[in-house]
Amino acid sequence: MSKNEKEEHLAIGVDLGGTNIRVALMNKMGQILQEGSRLTEAYKSRDYIIQNMIKMINTVKGDYQIKGIGVGSPGPINQAEGRILDPPNLKSLHQCPIVEMLQSEFRDIPIYLENDANVAALAEARVGAGAGKKSVIYITVSTGIGAGIVIDGKLFVGAQGNAGEIGNMIISEKGPQVANLNTGALEALASGTAIERVGRERLGIDGGAKEVFALAMAGDSVALKIVEEVKTYLSIGIANLMHLLNPSIFVIGGGVMQSGEWLLPQLREKTSHLLFPSMRSHLMIEPPMLDHKVGVIGAGLLVFT
Structure with a gap:
């Protein structure tokens, strides 16, 4: 040194x-x-x-x-x-x-x-998957769902420090109302907690996202439908952010994505279809590089x- x-x-x-x-x-x-x-x-x-x-x-x-x-x-x-x-x-x-x-x-x-x-967003933007990019949105899909926004290498936290609370973003007016979240909020539909709840309701299992994903990969039709819904909700959320902030790259991590890292290519495709055609070629969704x-x-x- x-x-x-x-x-x-x-x-x-x-x-x-x-x-x-x-x-x-x-x-x-x-x-x-x-x-x-x-x-x-x-x-x-x-x-x-x-x-x-x-x-x-x-x-x-x-x-x-x-x-x-x-x-x-x-x-x-x-x-x-x-x-x-x-x-x-x-x-x-x-x-x-x-x-x-x-x-x-x-x-x-x-x-x-x-x-x-x-x-986490700052780390991935500076020295991880978003290094060298002008703007980065890091999304964590875990027990809950949140995001960090980095623009020109600096965190954007908003007027009261609450920027990035995308878990409370309304995705479906027909969705569930959970805890203190809005009805149909992204976190209530696509977080690890949400997947665990739906897995218990529809499949009678308590293994959370990991078990739901395993059943889906084995071809279980109910599990496949749950996974398809999660991809839809996440893609809507990402598309909304793309239209709002147009970041250079999305970095998506968290425990749910680690369990279902095979989802990423499908998530890119699904999100792309929700964007203006002129924006589709600029969509970048990548996994994090820095792990724990x-x-x-x-x-x-x-x-x-």
Whole structure:
């Protein structure tokens, strides 16, 4: 590591998840130099979790001078206050002033907080599948559905930081009404939770998207119909975003897409048919490149925005 890199161009990324905390020392190119992970133990107290995080940061930091610490957390968050609000899988950290708590330990180091979908989008846009592209929309299809928008290398978060909440985008007025989502919202129709619900209702199974996809690949007609519906709903959502923002590329990740990565070519074709003919040749839908490190890399890159 060069002297300049040691003094000026290092950051620490923290990926705070419901299951694991990942921490990495990295440079502005997203290259990880030191890293560590441990269980979040989300059932334990706020102080226990934050102190664990501080220990991990100090371990990877060593005696290096760093430019800042970026934290990616499940939303919702209040970025202006540096506070985690009420993510379902981190109940111990509800209303947690995480930036203030970290700042009390790392007094002279700037702390940055962003939601996990946005940091994943930043990572894929800067050093992943969207590298070199002018505009990138990263969509995660997992337990829920969300998106991050990166334009000219910078996150677009909207007036109150809520840009990208596409899970609540209305896709079908005849769709289900689930939790606090709109009736017929994309997340209620095509997320992992939605696929699990429909699989239970129509197939009597509890294996979630993975089992539905396996049955579809084996030729089960009911499972095939469920998968076809999911592709339709996702393609409508992507087409809406294409007409609205016309990004250079869509990067689609998340647990559902990992289980059904074979869906991607069909999703491209289905989406293409919903676009103006002149836009079809410009549609790019690709899988992510950074896998499970996307969160920690994106968190570190917050420091260099």
